[in-house]
Amino acid sequence: MSEKDNLQDADGNDILKKEAITQEERVTEDLNAPNEESTAAEATEIAETSASVDDANSSEETTPDTPETEGVVDTPISSGPESEIEKSISDEAPVKKKDTYVEEIEESNAEDAEDDSNVERHNLEDKDYHSMSMEQLADEFESLLKNKKVQTIKSPVEEIKTEFNSKFSEILEEKKEDFLSEGGNEIDFFYSSPLKKRFNSIYNDYRTNLNAYYKTLETNLKSNLEKRLRIIEDIKGLLNVEENINTTYKHFKDLQEEWRTAGPIPRDKYNNAWNTYHHHVEIFYDFLHLNRDLRDMDFKHNLDQKLKIIDRAEELAKDDNSNRAFRELQVLHKMWKEDLGPVDKEHREAIWERFSNATKTIHDKRQAYYADVDKAHEANLEKKQAIIAKIEEVAKDDVSSHQAWQNKIKVIEGLRTEFFNAGKVPIKMNEATWAKFKGAVRTFNKKKNTFYKSLKKDQYINLQKKLDLIKIAEDNKDNDDFETVTPLMKKIQNDWKHIGHVPRKDSDKIWKRFKAACNHYFDKVNAERNAADKEQLDAFESKTKLLDELKDLKLSGVAEQDLETIKQKTEEWNALGQVPQNKRFIEGKFNKSVDALFNNLKLDKSEVEMIKFENKLESLSQPDDTRLLDNEHHFIRKKIDEVRGELNQLENNLQFFSNIDESNPLVKDVLKNIENHKENLAVWEEKFKKLKELY
Structure with missing residues (x-):
């Protein structure tokens, strides 16, 4: 927004358009001979305007990056006897000491005078760079360089650089301590990161662009200063030109307009150039002796514009955004001082008092805002001090296990995040707070590294x-x-x-x-196992076929011959080998088929039972696995115990029948049962004997 874009008249028309009316149009009225009264009034107002240039601005230090610009000629006001005009100035408009809030605005305007783009730096968003991570700081730096003028971002760039380097320095110290704790030599330590390299690259681009800008600015400042000095010389030359007064006045107004648009000049030359310019403007008004009508016309125009400036300042005094209001107020003061001339004497004190009051209101609100900011920073300081105290407390607690230290590390990381998110502290306390924080973290890291260094012996x-x-x-x-x-x-x-x-x-x-x-090793085991699995699958397929053949087998009816056939089939079955664990159900099917064949033989039951058992033992015998035989062993022992127990019970029961005839049906039944159990026991004992022979 330019200096004049903020002002509109009651009808909504831009003041800039009204100011576009040329000075020539204002002086097309008939010019009468000059009179002493108007001359004195004009000179008085010019002197008052000149006095508004703050001498304090001359003490501004030149920005280190800004090239110096040589020379300015300051034409002093004569120190000879007072003229009537000078006497009038001292009598009617004594120079008053400026209020502090006015001086603050004029000092800021003097700083911006060197480069009018500096106004943009006031509009940069104030961000809490302290709470940002290193990656966020690099992103913010890159965004500023890409989207803002390089000469306007010096302050945020320096703050970003400070925060980034502080955070990187902390990481660097930790990496160095880890390196040394692992037995490294300090002289060999080096650490960098892609993020650090990226940040350095952005900063190099910033410095390159900034140097290019200042090189161009140096040329422009010198050129603008030469232009302004030439304008002063041209105004001085008007006193010696013999031409119509109207023409001379028009030349004077053209030179004034050229002065306003001449561009920025070196900061250290600003006050000197303006004072010299105003001095020769006074001399020209003294020479010109404007008539009263033209004077009144200029006074009225200037009064109208200054009233609009005052209206705008009073509107800004109601704005809650004190920083925005203050920045626009600076523009209004610059317009008041640099763009507008004097007003009638009877209005001067009143309009300045209104403008000054609005200025004071805005200034006081801004001071109150910064007081609130200071309070917030003090509260942040208390938060950060409390966080540092927690870090120190965690560092005091001694633990002796890896897991406990890992838990403490997580706690410290959380406190570090809280610290960075706690916000800004007062500038005077920033360095001390940061140093205390780093000291607390460093103490913790040293104890942590001492612990892990002691673990190195165990690790070896x-x-x-x-x-x-x-x-x-x-x-x-x-x-x-x-x-x-x-x-x-x-x-x-x-x-x-x-x-x-x-x-x-x-x-x-x-x-x-x-x-x-x-x-x-286990690849070899698996390869061997896969080969064995293939053999077992082949055995399963062969046994499936043999089982199908066994279902269709027809016996001859001759016991000895059929017994031999069954033995051959059993031997053939056993010769096929083992089947996979999940396929062993086929063994049960084979045993059922063989049992059915044995049942068709006309042989003694005990003999058949033993033949079947021997066949079963053949299938249970595995060269690398005795679990099946062990299970059978336990099973037979259990059966023997059960049969013996039942036999003892029957024999005990028989004693109750001592006086009863054995021909009694009940006694006969018990005796027969005892005999069967004895035969059954003999078979199980024979099986157990056969089983023991295999071990």
Whole structure:
């Protein structure tokens, strides 16, 4: 927004349009001979305007990055006897000391005078860079460089740079402590990161663009200063020109307009140039002796414009955004001082008092706003001090386990995040607070690193233990004694899990060696097992076919011949080998088929039972697995115990029938039952005998 865009008249028309009316149009009225009264009044107002240039601005320091511009000629006001006009100035308009709030505005305007784009820096959003992460700071820097003028972002860039370097410095210290704790030499330490390289690249681009800007600015400032000095010389020259007064006045107004649009000049030359300009403007008005009508016309125009400025200032005094109001107020003061001339004497005090009161209101609201900001910063300081105290408390608590330290590390990370999100603190306390925070974190990190350094000894012991396991694994990885080596390999794998941490630099390397040796061995086991599985699947297919044949088998009816046939089929079945574990149901089907064939034989029941048992033992006998025989052993022992128990019970019951004749049906039944149990017991005992022969 330009200086004049803020002002509109009652009809909504821009003041800029009214100011576009040329000075020539204002002086097309008949110009009468000058009179002393108007001359004195005009000179008085010019002197008052000139006095508004704040001498304090001359003490502004030149920005280090801004090139110096040589020379300005300051034509002093004569120190000779007072003229009538000078006497009138001292009598009617004594120079008053400016109020502090006015001086503050004029100082800011003087700073902006060197570069009119500096106004844009006042409109930058105030952000809490302290709470941003390093990546967010880099993104914000890149956005400012891309979207804002390079000369307007110096302040936020310096704040971003400070915050980024502080955070990176903290990380750098931690990395260095870790490096040293692992036995590294300090002289060999180096750490960088892609984010740091990115930030440095953005900053280099910023410096390059800023240097290019100042190089261009230096040329423009010199050119503008030369232009303004030439305008002053042209105004001085009007006193010696012999031409119509109207023409001379028009030339004077053209030079004034050219002065207003001449552009920025070096900051340290600003006050000197303006004072020199106003001095020669006074001399020209003294020379011109404007008539009363033209004077009144100029006074009225200036009064109308200044009243509009006052109206706008009073509107701004009601604005709750004190910073925005103050920035626009600076523009209004600049217009009052630089763009407008004097008003009639009777209005001067009143309009200045209105403008000054509105200025004071805006200034006081702004001061109140900053007082509230200071209070918020004080509250943030208390928060951060409390967080630092918590970090110090956590650092005091001694723990002796890895898990406990990991928990403490998480707590510290949470407190660090709280610290960065707590907001800004008073500037005077910022450095001390940051130093205390870093000291607390550094104390914690030193204790943490001391603990983990003490663990290094245990880690080297663990390393040797794992190297011993690696040797066992590598020595046995090609061993074909799977029955012996497989349990061993499983055991050392389990031992590896319980040994504990080893130095970080060795961890991956030794794990890869151990894993490779174990994988090599178990790959061989799996290959062997897959081959065995294939044989068992082939056996299952063959037994399925044999089982189908057995269903269709017809016996001859000759017991001895049929018994031989059944034995051959049984031997053939056993010769086919084992089937997979999940296919062993086929053994039960075969036994049922054989039992059905035996039932058709005309043989003694006990003999048949033993033949069937012998066939069963053939199927239960596995070269590498005795579990089936063990189960059968337990089963037969249990049956023998059961039959013996039942037999004893029957014999005890028989004693109750001592006086009863054996021909009694009940007694006969008991005796027969006892005989059957004895025969059954004899068969189970024979089976047990056969089973023991296999062990």
